[in-house]
Amino acid sequence: MPAEDRSDLLAWEIHEGTVRLAIRGRWVLSHYEALGERVPLCRAAFAQRLLVGVDTSGLEVLDTAGAARLVELLGGEHLGMLAEGGISAERQAMLDAVARAMQAGDALIPPRRPTMPVELLGTMGAGVLRFWQQFILLLGFSGLVLETLLRNILRPRGWRMTAIVAQIEQTGLDAVPIVALLTFLVGAVITFLGATILSDFGATTYTVSLVGFSFLREFAVLLVAILMAGRTASAFTAQLGSMKVNEEIDAIRVQGLSPVELLVLPRVLALQVSLPILTFVGMIAGIAGGMVVCALSLDITPQMFIDRFGRDIPVRHFLLGMAKAPVFAFLIAVIGCLQGFSVRGSAQSVGEHTTAAVVHSIFVVILLDALAALFYMEMGW
């Protein structure tokens, strides 16, 4: 449609205090904006004058967007004039429907947005409040899971072995390659760093102790927990979240079943098995990484490495590291499931809560690890 046609859509003729309108051409969505410019001009022209007629003989196409402009132009009171102007009964019916719809629409006042500083303060306040609420919620949910677990343990018929084994496969077995690779590389890097510094003192043999201590006590369990937070907590949230959106959780509830027992317990128990095993895999792979670097660049043969390892490092460090694994496993699983249950109705909400699950579980894991390190130190372990 050429541009000059647009000004031609609406014309008016003033004659001694009376106005006559001519509606022409295509009153359609693609001209909606152009019409929006013409309509107020025209309304101003006949505001103080008497509207005596509307000619619609030149009107080619009219859709609902054009009808909206036409109603705007004429207002409810003059809409009847269109019938005299020769508009078809079908179009008149649509115009009436649109006029009624617009009347209802005008009643709505959109809520005003607050100003920037107010919004900033509001967001901050809401964030602090949310942090506290999440903490309470996590405590409550953990209690609920533990209670369900205790009740469930007494009834072996209620153990869902198939679900647990399937979850162990997904969270444990499938994660072995990535865990082993990652910890192997970190082990190699730490050994290399340690060797570089210790060689200044001529104490390269202590590299074995360095990699042994760090992996048994801290790194294996921490790396695995962070990896599980990213890999498993997010998966739990997405699984339970989309079930929630689909009203599947509600369906479980109205059938008199417990979603915690059916969905949360298998995941928590599976991670209780997977995470310690993966931690062990992480320790072995990390130490193997250290051993390879020692053999290649420090002239410490694997035989010597294992000898020194057995002599210098008491088994206590292995136990201290492993002791943290079940705690991390419980928290990661519970946070993932809790965020899944917190999803509300939309795809965006699933995304937000998946992010929250990863962030919260990594935060909790690192915080607890720091507290545990302090505690172990004070106890002199």
Place this chain on the structure above:
Amino acid sequence: MVEGVNGDDASIICVRELCNRFGDHVVHENLSLDVRRGEILGVVGGSGTGKSVLLRAIVGLLRPTRGRIEVLGRDLLSLPAHARSLVERRFGVLFQGGALFSSLTVIENIALPLMEHNRLPRPEAERLALMKLSLAGLPANAGTRYPSELSGGMIKRAALARALALDPDILFLDEPTAGLDPISAAAFDHLLLTLRNALGFTVFLVTHDLDSLYVLCDRVAVLARKQVLVTDTIGRVQDFPDEWIQAYFKGPRGRAARAATNGHGAAN
């Protein structure tokens, strides 16, 4: 208005020898169907006869196993992306579950195609969206809510408003009155008829609502045994000698709907 329609000049959708198969499960076998310009075609069939599959194939969401589908004279699946988008924006589709975008408010849902395709500024688009929303029979304050906060019937009407947003040439409706109360369903029928008479668009209506079939549809197509058994006016279809059709239209519900329509003298 439309360029290059092949074959029957009056048909806006032309399906020929369509086959759809999912694994071993054959849904359509040599199905042919014509939808004429400006008509309201009702598509009926038992559950699982592939009504929704046919709709998805026509709008190009599903690549048929075999066969040819032309909409507005073009084969959608063979068109380049841009040309296809130009054809697709002349469709309005109401999905069975509404399929509103869950992270947008109702008004934003309706305004989105207006802003994307017509480059309307947001306030203008939202104003127009509000009008469409009221047209579809929703109160204005429903516009600021998210789809998850609406009832099933409200979602249906919001989805209709979105389907109508661009004033489409073809409206595809998948069970639009299912889940609506009878008053809203009747209002829906009335609105659809008013708009069709004024705007002259074509409607492809999948429905089980016998009242809608009698009041709205110019023609009815019956899907059964992997094919379209018959496409004709409802008066002729209900007398078609087929066991399933007889059970469908002459059952207790069919009789009631027909009696009601004839009583008001509104049958087509």
